[in-house]
Each structure stands twice: as structure tokens, then as C-alpha cells.
Amino acid sequence: MTRVVLVHGIAQQYKGAQTLLADWCPALADxxxxxGVTLGPRDVAMAFYGDLFRPAGHRGPGEPELGAADVEEGLERELLLAWWRAAAETESQVAGPGTAARVRTPHLVQRALDALSHSSFFAGAGERLLIRDARQVSRYFTDPAIRAAVRERVLRALTDxxxxxxxxxxGSVVAYEALxxxxxxxxLTLVTLGSPLAVRGLVLxxxxxxxxAGYGRWPAPVARWTNIADRGDVVALGKRLAPVFGDRVVDVLVHNGAKAHDVxxxxxxxxxxxxIAAGLAARP
Structure with a gap:
């Protein structure tokens, strides 16, 4: 019976499908x-995959603390640096990469983590959380088993x-690849929110x-695609998808206030x- 399938992003490993639906559905209804559209409980499903990133139970004291020395080379490191550059461009209180390093923190990644701690965008996210978020993205792209399992969760949620x-x-990356x-x-209609799909080098x-030749393939089942981004969304580094995926993508800018990336x-x-309403009205 599902008419709308929702696909979440990173850092949801300690939640579940029903927990997320309880959070998302009131905002979706608003x-x-x-x-003039109303959806019932059976009309909406969450394609939940957060548990695939949840650490297995063990006898230790909990998840280990993470710091700059634990950041892995490659995508994990480059994501943190990209977030730093983007935050510095949009927030005056965030020192950019061009600012001279303090003697205490000469390491580039440590400088990035220190700078991001002053960002309102990443408010409340300590070093461990920032590194863990970057690590989830990295694991999706570098662990074939995780990637396949995450995409399978989306396909399992879809119905005729x-x-x-x-x-x-x-989640926009997961949905795109699955479709x-x-x-x-x-x-069907695809609506992407705060999507990093157009970020060259890191995601695209x-x-x-x-x-x-630098252009992404159009997902065959997608009849209509609207991409929505906030100008200050540091995760959606490429705000427009049409230049990459074709002019059929409708790119829309919105203003989300202080929580630019919040769903x-x-x-x-x-x-x-x-x-979403247009997509619901499109199918006979």
C-alpha cells in the first residue's frame, strides 16, 4: 500500500524505522x-538501513573515542576537509584552511575538526561524531557488502x-543507485533533499x-526528479543537480534557518x- 518511501541519511544507527517515521511524518504532513494532500499511516514507509552501521555488542566499555589521528586517508579525510571549506565559506566564525595553524594543532585534520567545532551547522557534534559521520559515508562507498545491503533496504520498501x-x-545516493x-x-517521482550527489571527486x-564524461546516468524508473537544497547546507556541496544529471532535474533552493541540513x-x-504532491497526482 506504500505510496511514499522515505530514505534517511547518516548517523541514524541507534534509531529504527518507526522512530524515524514518528519524527519525519509530522513534518511531511506540514x-x-x-x-491539500493528506497521507495515512499505511501510505508512508521508511527504508531503514541505519542498523547496518550499528557496532556489534561487545564486552568493552563502549564505542572507542576517536580523534584526528584515527581519521583514515582517502574519502574520510577528504570529506572532513570539504565540510571545513564549505563551513568557512558560509560562516564567518569558522576559520578557513587559509588561516595560519596554531602551534598546538598543526595537523590539517585536527585544524579542520577544531574549526568545525565553531560551526553552527555542526553545533553539538564533537570530534568523535564528525569522524563517525564521515566514516559512514566512506564505508558505504568502500565496503561492497554494506553498499549492497543498504540498497536492498530501499528496494525492499518499494511496492508496485x-x-x-x-x-x-x-539516502539520496542510496536511492539513486538502487533505482x-x-x-x-x-x-515514480524522486525528491532529493540536501543531496551530495553532485559533489565531484567525493561522491559523483x-x-x-x-x-x-562527468555526467551521471538518469535513473530509468524516475519520471520526475526535484532536488531541494538550502544555500547553507554544507553536506549538499553541489546545490544543483541539473548540470550533472540533466535538465529534467528541477533544482529548488529553500531556506531552512539555522538547521540547514536537518530533514x-x-x-x-x-x-x-x-x-511530493505533484508526484502523487502524476500516476493514474
């Missing part, structure tokens, strides 16, 4: 209300009646299927509601 997929943050891999799926060039202000935005 966004749809101006469009699914008309709209709403995907946030890393590309299954061209036989019925036509790691997609499956790989982009050709709830994305969902309450009337622009998001209109995009």
Missing part, C-alpha cells in the same frame, strides 16, 4: 498540507504502488553506475510539499 521516493543526504540498478521498476565519481525543515518547506 509540507503537504498547503497542497510506490509513487514517490523522498531521500535525504546520503539505477532496477530499470524495470514502475515510473564513486557512483554506480559511474558517470560518463524536518526540508520536509516542512512548501516547495518540498508541492514536489
Amino acid at each position: 509540507g503537504l498540507s498547503p497542497a 504502488r510506490t509513487e514517490v521516493v523522498v531521500a535525504h543526504s546520503l 539505477c540498478a532496477h530499470p524495470e521498476l514502475p515510473d 565519481d564513486r557512483l554506480e553506475p559511474a558517470p560518463v 524536518r525543515p526540508y520536509l516542512t518547506a512548501q516547495e518540498t510539499g508541492r514536489a
Whole structure:
């Protein structure tokens, strides 16, 4: 019966599908209300995969502390540096990479973590959380078993009646890859929120299927695609997807206030509601 499938982003490993639905659905209803659309509980499902990143139980004192020395070379490191550069560009209180390092913290990653601690965007996220978030993205792209299992969760949530997929943050990458891999799926509408899909080097060039000459493939089941981003969203480093995935993508900018990447202000935005409502009205 599911008409709308929601796909979450990183850092949800200690939640579950019902917990997230309880958080997302009121915001989704608020966004749809101006469009005159109401969805029932059976109309919406969460494609939950956070538990795949949850550490297994053990006898130790808990998850280990993480610091700059634990940041792995490659994607994990580059993501933190990219977030740093983006935060410095949008927030005056965040010292950029061009600022001279203090003697105490000459290491580039430590400088990035220190700078991000002053960002309102990452408010409340300590070093361990920032590193863990970057590590989840890295694991998705570098661990084939994790990648396959995460995408399978999206496919499991889809039904013949699914008309709209709403995907946030890393979830937009998961949804994109899952839909590309299954061209036989019925036509649907894709709505991406705070998506990093267009970030060259870090995300775009790691997609499956790989982009050709810098352009991403259009997912065959997607009849309509609206991408919504906040100007201050540090995760959505590439705010527009149309230059990468084609002019059929409708790119929309919104203002989410202080919580630029939070899914709830994305969902309450009337622009998001209109995009979802249009998708629901499109299928006979």
C-alpha cells in the first residue's frame, strides 16, 4: 500500500524505522498540507538501513573515542576537509584552511575538526561524531557488502504502488543507485533533499553506475526528479543537480534557518510539499 518511501541519511544507527517515521511524518504532513494532500499511516514507509552501521555488542566499555589521528586517508579525510571549506565559506566564525595553524594543532585534520567545532551547522557534534559521520559515508562507498545491503533496504520498501521516493543526504545516493540498478521498476517521482550527489571527486565519481564524461546516468524508473537544497547546507556541496544529471532535474533552493541540513525543515518547506504532491497526482 506504500505510496511514499522515505530514505534517511547518516548517523541514524541507534534509531529504527518507526522512530524515524514518528519524527519525519509530522513534518511531511506540514509540507503537504498547503497542497491539500493528506497521507495515512499505511501510505508512508521508511527504508531503514541505519542498523547496518550499528557496532556489534561487545564486552568493552563502549564505542572507542576517536580523534584526528584515527581519521583514515582517502574519502574520510577528504570529506572532513570539504565540510571545513564549505563551513568557512558560509560562516564567518569558522576559520578557513587559509588561516595560519596554531602551534598546538598543526595537523590539517585536527585544524579542520577544531574549526568545525565553531560551526553552527555542526553545533553539538564533537570530534568523535564528525569522524563517525564521515566514516559512514566512506564505508558505504568502500565496503561492497554494506553498499549492497543498504540498497536492498530501499528496494525492499518499494511496492508496485510506490509513487514517490523522498531521500535525504546520503539516502539520496542510496536511492539513486538502487533505482539505477532496477530499470524495470514502475515510473515514480524522486525528491532529493540536501543531496551530495553532485559533489565531484567525493561522491559523483564513486557512483554506480559511474558517470560518463562527468555526467551521471538518469535513473530509468524516475519520471520526475526535484532536488531541494538550502544555500547553507554544507553536506549538499553541489546545490544543483541539473548540470550533472540533466535538465529534467528541477533544482529548488529553500531556506531552512539555522538547521540547514536537518530533514524536518526540508520536509516542512512548501516547495518540498508541492514536489511530493505533484508526484502523487502524476500516476493514474
